[in-house]
Amino acid sequence: MDLQKTIGFVRTLEKELALFNVDPSDPIVEELTAFFETQNVRITGNRTPPGTPSEIAVLGARSEVHTIVDLALLRELITHSPVSPDEVGVVDTEYEAVLGHLKETTFTSYDHERMFYASREIENRAHRVGYGTIHAGFQRCSIMNRQQPTYRALAQRGLDVHVYGVPDATPPDIDRGQVHTSETTEIAATWFVVFDGAGDDTQKSALVAEEQAEDNFYGVWTYDPVIVDRALDHLERTYVVTGDTRSCSGA
Known part of the structure; x- marks a missing residue:
């Protein structure tokens, strides 16, 4: 999927x-x-x-x-x-009886500022856990470059880092992380941050959104491990395992 x-x-x-x-x-x-x-x-x-x-x-x-x-x-x-x-x-929280069943948030109008805010929550969670795999796509390498310090730090922390973008600029150096450049419509249109929770379902989280107009995103922020696993499986099979994208470890 x-x-x-x-x-x-x-x-x-x-x-x-x-x-x-x-x-x-x-x-x-x-x-x-x-x-x-x-x-x-x-x-x-x-x-x-x-x-x-x-x-x-x-x-x-x-x-x-x-x-x-x-x-x-x-x-x-x-x-x-x-x-x-x-x-x-x-x-x-103590309202687990209700909130525990509402693991996904949908939104219809997020701009870049709110997308960065949502991304930070997942990135911070991954940093706190300290290991596992995180995938992030910011549509274009020029946007990805502005996130270089965050993802270098995650790679240095010990996470397996994969970042994605259309190559409109020189890809950033993510230390031990992998940079995947791709011209696919999916990479150009979607903004995503997906963390596998280091195998712990309670730590899995994902933000997946599609830009439907300039600076206007529609998508989902979820802690549901089933949905997170679906996104992870797609990214691994499509871009990591098959090698369909041009991948490098730095600029």
Whole structure:
């Protein structure tokens, strides 16, 4: 599954958080919709016959129930965990019953600044772990060059580093890392940072986005190990194992 199809695949994983028998005047549906704005989840309000439980929420997908929680937990979540404009992704907390099932964040309009912010979170995670493999593509070598210090540091830290870009400039020196130059549409159109977690599913993370207009990206930020593994498998098979790109260890 290529990177653009990975984005489409995540869109098919939309979940539903169904609230049952909430007072119609209660703004909780709107509040949860705003709180989970970038999560791949739809919030709905539902009524069932009198005598059935009220103030409960059911999280599920494709007729599979993931969890049932008291609405009080969700009220506490949105009260004590405000979301800032720069917060994306889900960090597991005491609200694991809900957040643990929402491992992917989708976004429709990120500029370069927000893409760099998202990339830094994954790069910092990889640096903290200290080993494993990280793949990063910034579309063009000219953009990649500005990230040279970060990826040299990751390579020197001990990670297996692979960076990708269309060769519009001299590729950067990434120390022991590998620079893959490619003219493929996929490399030219997508921005990605994928970390394998050094084999630990709890550390796996990926940012995969497609530029749909100048400085406007659409994509996903995920901690779901299944989705991360799909992206890793594609990158390894397409660019590393087959040697379809021109690869070098420095400028």
